[in-house]
Amino acid sequence: MNDYPTRLGFDQARAIIDTVAAAHRLERERVPLARAHGRVLATDVDAPIALPPFDNSAMDGFALRHADLDGEQTALRLVGEQFAGVASGQGIGPGECLRITTGAPLPAGADSVAIKENVRVDGDRVWVPGSVARGANVRHAGEDVNVGDPVLAAGDMLTPARVSLAASLGLDTLEVSRRPTVAVFTSGDELVEPGMALAPGQIYDSNRELLMGLLRAEGLEPTAWPRLPDDPRAVEIALRDAGCAFDLVITCGAVSAGEKDHIPEVIERFGRIHFWKVMMKPGMPVLFGSLDQCRFLGLPGNPVSVLATWLSLGRALADGLQGRREPRPQRRARLAAPIDKAHARREFQRARVDSDDDGVLIATPDPATGSHRLAAAAAANALVVVPEGPQMLAAGAVVEVLDYP
Numbered sequence: 001m002n003d004y005p006t007r008l009g010f011d012q013a014r015a016i017i018d019t020v021a022a023a024h025r026l027e028r029e030r031v032p033l034a035r036a037h038g039r040v041l042a043t044d045v046d047a048p049i050a051l052p053p054f055d056n057s058a059m060d061g062f063a064l065r066h067a068d069l070d071g072e073q074t075a076l077r078l079v080g081e082q083f084a085g086v087a088s089g090q091g092i093g094p095g096e097c098l099r100i101t102t103g104a105p106l107p108a109g110a111d112s113v114a115i116k117e118n119v120r121v122d123g124d125r126v127w128v129p130g131s132v133a134r135g136a137n138v139r140h141a142g143e144d145v146n147v148g149d150p151v152l153a154a155g156d157m158l159t160p161a162r163v164s165l166a167a168s169l170g171l172d173t174l175e176v177s178r179r180p181t182v183a184v185f186t187s188g189d190e191l192v193e194p195g196m197a198l199a200p201g202q203i204y205d206s207n208r209e210l211l212m213g214l215l216r217a218e219g220l221e222p223t224a225w226p227r228l229p230d231d232p233r234a235v236e237i238a239l240r241d242a243g244c245a246f247d248l249v250i251t252c253g254a255v256s257a258g259e260k261d262h263i264p265e266v267i268e269r270f271g272r273i274h275f276w277k278v279m280m281k282p283g284m285p286v287l288f289g290s291l292d293q294c295r296f297l298g299l300p301g302n303p304v305s306v307l308a309t310w311l312s313l314g315r316a317l318a319d320g321l322q323g324r325r326e327p328r329p330q331r332r333a334r335l336a337a338p339i340d341k342a343h344a345r346r347e348f349q350r351a352r353v354d355s356d357d358d359g360v361l362i363a364t365p366d367p368a369t370g371s372h373r374l375a376a377a378a379a380a381n382a383l384v385v386v387p388e389g390p391q392m393l394a395a396g397a398v399v400e401v402l403d404y405p
């Protein structure tokens with residue numbers, strides 16, 4: 001009798017991943033902004049300064065007092081200039097204006113800016129049209145962010161816009177979660193490195209590139225280990241070795257029911273299995289465990305199973321270890337063709353998802369459903385999620401889709 005769940009529902013598997021990941025949150029570290037991109041923020045950030053920090057001009061032109069404008073054209077006296085980068089301290093009085101550039105502090109007394117193209121300059125006279133509105137082209141201090149405003153939250157993904165917001169607030173470092181170190185193993189005596197000659201019965205190792213690419217697309221820096229042979233002792237040594245050196249060990253293959261599938265017994269003997277076999281298709285034999293210091297993910301060997309298990313479960317594990325709270329964007333699309341399925345498992349079908357002329361996302365499922373069909377996976381750009389249980393989804397039905405990275 002196993003002491004771990006098996007043949008469990010997809011949502012239950014996902015919940016176990018979330019719980020185990022939360023219990024093994026990686027520590028935080030402070031990094032310079034240049035290294036913060038794509039990381040998960042570990043603390044809330046409140047604005048130390050206002051944005052903009054001071055009233056300033058949105059355009060190149062002339063700062064003026066709106067009350068001075070009278071009729072179609074008003075002549076104002078040019079009394080100086082205020083460029084971006086210095087605060088000259090010069091203000092304006094009634095009937096006066098100041099030449100100003102975009103981003104320059106608004107001089108005391110001014111409340112509006114007339115853009116350069118709309119005025120006529122004649123010596124120290126500046127003719128301004130009456131159409132300039134009060135407050136035109138002025139950006140006010142704090143209109144974007146006030147001092148103390150909460151601007152970023154722990155668990156946010158640091159997108160370029162968020163890192164640049166931190167920069168605009170004068171922050172030069174951010175506290176982020178450490179990224180998991182990841183070891184990647186492919187396994188099987190049938191596998192040969194691309195570029196070598198194939199002997200009868202051999203195939204090229206395609207999962208290594210698939211998995212390394214998927215991991216790198218998440219900003220991870222995985223280490224590919226030598227392929228595991230179908231030898232129990234060699235598998236044990238390699239996995240135990242990696243288990244004490246990495247935060248996450250991912251294997252693909254050797255996790256199902258075959259005589260050469262040695263991975264589950266190694267994890268059970270030397271670590272702990274959190275679950276093995278999930279009611280999903282492809283990817284059913286997926287195994288999640290812990291081994292020494294690391295979380296262990298045993299993905300099934302079929303290439304499309306690797307894609308489906310990584311996108312639906314593996315990514316959630318990497319997110320959870322880093323404390324990502326912001327959910328991945330949930331996308332839905334309408335089916336271009338019906339999908340009928342009789343089995344009980346949640347199914348992930350390859351599809352092309354594109355938007356139609358009305359802006360509606362349309363998913364065209366690929367009829368190739370075999371989990372070895374990599375060409376169909378390469379032609380697709382997403383996986384359509386077909387819910388558990390028998391389903392007869394008509395063309396036009398709305399389905400969840402998982403975009404490829």
Ligand SMILES: Nc1nc2c(c(=O)[nH]1)N[C@H]1C(S)=C(S)[C@@H](COP(=O)(O)OP(=O)(O)OC[C@H]3O[C@@H](n4cnc5c(N)ncnc54)[C@H](O)[C@@H]3O)O[C@H]1N2
Nearest residue numbers: 186205206207208253254255256257261284300301302305
């Ligand atoms: N009696 C049973 N047989 C199988 C079951 C089962 O429950 N009972 N599950 C099937 C399902 S579903 C899958 S998926 C596979 C998964 O098996 P493994 O994870 O043990 O993977 P392998 O047997 O090692 O390989 C499966 C398949 O994928 C090819 N492969 C493996 N690694 C690579 C690689 N790096 N690059 C390219 N191709 C790879 C391998 O040659 C096999 O064809 O088991 C079913 N069988």
Ligand code: MOO
Nearest residue numbers: 282283284305371
């Ligand atoms: O579940 Mo397997 O991954 O169908 O091919």
